[in-house]
Amino acid sequence: MSDVRELSIEVRGMTCDHCERSVANALETVPGVEQVLEVSHAGAIARVKAGPEATSDRIEGAVAKAGYRARVRSHGGAAAPVAVPSRGADFDLLIVGGGSAGFAAAIKGADMGARVAMAEAGTLGGTCVNVGCVPSKTLIRAAEVQHRRSHHPFDGIPAGDGRPDWARVRGEKDQLVGELRQAKYRDVLRSYEAITLFEQRATLTSGRSVRLADGRTLTAGRILIATGASPWAPPIPGLAESGYLENASAMALDRLPDSLIVIGASAVGLELAQMFARLGVRVTVLEALPRVVPAEDPAIGEALGDLLRAEGLDVRTGVAIESVSRADDGYSARFQEEGEARAVRADQLLVAAGRRANTRGFGLEDSGVTLGKNGEIVVNEFLQTANPGIYAAGDVIGDPMFVYVAAYGGALAAENALGGNVRHYDLAALPxxxxxxxxxxxxxxxxxxxxxxxxxxxxxxxxxxxxxxxxxxxxxxxxxxxxxxxxxxxxxxxxxxxxxxxxxxxxxxxxxxxxxxxxxxxxxxxxxxxxxxxxxxxxxxxxxxxxxxxxxxx
CATH class of the missing domain: 3.30.390.30 (FAD/NAD-linked reductase, C-terminal dimerisation domain)
Known part of the structure; x- marks a missing residue:
């Protein structure tokens, strides 16, 4: 039937699987409900397919009889309309930041019929498309092809070798980044008349307004902070004075170094370490914790560390780096390993020790927004900050910093900001x-x-x-x-x-x-x-x- 639509229902009071079954049974009694698609106590949500007879009052009443509180929040898969009044503001939603979270929020807001503004002083698209996921994965694949030429398990296939053309590989990476930035960000914005882009820095002046770099003031019913995060370096003596590569500058090197030290053995550090090693660079990895990928299951860290060593990477774990220095012939890192003083030298040094939220210089401290111990914005389950008119999403709220989490959070924050806190932020099954x-x-x-x-x-x-x-x-x-x-x-x-x-x-x-x-x-x-x-x-x-x-x- 053409009038059958999908309803999303916020359900309060569920704590277990039995609660889910009780809510599902209650929903099945509602006239017009054709199918219960989902009931999740973790997400405080239910979804049904229903005809017009299944009114909000009937659904909410049936769930109430089962002992729970329900609120129908969206219809037909489309976003619910704007429910929070803007009271004469320039925009309904103003987004500070133009990365994955910001774009997802802008699109959600436009779909809800809101007037949306986005302010971004840097490169549109954020970390992933410009200096993160996209460029690194294309370089990793290129390095894998190079590696397979001389390292494959089939005796009947002659092995090849040869130094890669780094300049061409890097150029192909830059071309892909440019194409995706245009197609998935600039062109997308042009297709939404309700979204206005300001390509300049925005600083909060209150919970309802920002000042642009050109001096203009913009007002909005709600503000969303989506300013992302930047690479962080540990306080190692001599590191700041010596200078070092970060992930973006490492992937933009004019030429491949002969040798490289990588500080950090989590995802970014290991991905780039193996990539450079497969392109012919001698790589040493230094990690303070006992295993590589320390946030993963211990068995994975042990096995992966052994496999990388077998491939030729010099992987050192459980080390305490004491100092870094730089001379004309490259970098030197001094460290303690198993109680002994050691040192390693290389042409280049890459720091991949994590990322920290971009929260300085945006006026947050004067706008009632609370920051955590690492500078991240503290939010509640609706991605709302301590200032009820300001929301935040993406890397700026801290770990986990993944592009798909940022996109999910941006859309959810926009829906809550404009629709009145209807969805909970749920990362219970995050791959x-x-x-x-x-x-x-x-x-x-x-x-x-x-x-x-x-x-x-x-x-x-x-x-x-x-x-x-x-x-x-x-x-x-x-x-x-x-x-x-x-x-x-x-x-x-x-x-x-x-x-x-x-x-x-x-x-x-x-x-x-x-x-x-x-x-x-x-x-x-x-x-x-x-x-x-x-x-x-x-x-x-x-x-x-x-x-x-x-x-x-x-």
Whole structure:
């Protein structure tokens, strides 16, 4: 029926799976409700398909009878209209920052019928398209092609070699960045008449106004801060005086150095370290914590560190860097390792030790906005700051700093700012990927985190030597590790080390988000000779020895 639409409902008071079932049962009794699509106590949300008979009063009344509070907030998948009055302001929503969060917020605001302004003094598009995800991943792929020329497992294919043409590789990267910036940012803005772009810095003068660099003052019903984050350097003696590369400047070097020191072994540090190593640079990685990718499952950190060392990278973990110095012949880093004083020299030094929110110089401190210990903006579950008229989203609110989180947060913050705090910020099933080779992908809890949360974990760890696709590709580096709740057999975590781990992680993320069990995974068809079949095999490993199964055993 053409008049059937999707309704999104905010539901308060749910705390468990039983609550979800009670709400679902209540919704099914409402005349006109054709299907209950989702009920989530974690997200405080329900979604249904319904005809016109399913009015807001009927839905909210049925949920109230079940003992919960409901509010119908959107129809047909479209954003709810603007509900917060602007009272004569220049704009309904004014966004400070033109990156992923800012653009998502602007588009959401325009879809809601709001008058939107965006102020951005730097390059449109933010970190990801300009100096982060897009340029790094294209360079990583180029380095992988170079590496495969002389390092592949097929004896019948002659190996090749040769120094890469860095200038051409870098030029192709710059071309891609420019094309995407134009197509996905500038051209997108032109298609929205309701969005006005001011390409200059904006400073808050109150909770309802900003002053532009040219002296003009703009007013708005609501303000959204989406100013992103910048690379951060640890306070190592001599580091600031010596100067160093950050991720953007490293990818823009005129020529490849012969040697490189990388400080930091999380995602950015390891991705760039391996990239440069595969392009012929001698790379040393220095990490203060005991393992690389220290935020990941310990087994992944141990295995990835060993694989990178086997590839020729000099990876040092558990070190304490004492000083950095620079001379005509390059950089020197002095550090303590296992109680002994050591030093390493290289032509260039890259610092990849994390990022900090861009909150200085925007007038936040005079606008009632509270900052956290690392300078990030403190927000509530609606992404609202301590000043109720100001919201914030993206990297500026701190970890996790991913482009897809920024886009999600920007749209959510705009909807809350304009619609009256109707959606909760929920990162309960957030997947993340480190684009090394093999890659790292994870979602949910590790087994230690599960125990800390009061969950008795069931753990399955499947080496890739049991995945037919990995055998056919002659690349069995890595494993798939799943964590389930022993009481319910629901999947609560997944941790993957594999050549294309990022292409495998969405299935476990969906499983966690929707409360799927081990049996749901084992009972789902997985195409043969795909790496994603490793998810099913890992789920089977909870109860069976997959080494004793035939290739296509169910």
């Amino acid at each position: 993340k990927v480190t684009f090394t080779d093999p890659a790292v992908a994870s979602v949910g809890l590790t087994e230690d985190q599960a125990r800390a949360a009061g969950i008795e974990p069931l753990v399955s760890k499947l080496p890739l030597e049991h995945v037919p696709r990995a055998l056919a590709a002659r690349d069995t580096r890595g494993f798939v590790k799943l964590v389930a709740d022993a009481a319910t057999r629901k999947i609560v975590g997944a941790h993957i080390l594999a050549a294309e781990a990022g292409e495998m992680i969405t299935e476990p993320a969906l499983a966690i988000k929707h409360g799927l069990t081990i049996e749901d995974l084992t009972g789902t068809f997985h195409p043969y000779l795909t790496l994603s079949e490793g998810i099913k095999l890992a789920a089977q490993t909870f109860d069976r020895d997959v080494a004793k199964l035939s290739c296509c055993a169910a």
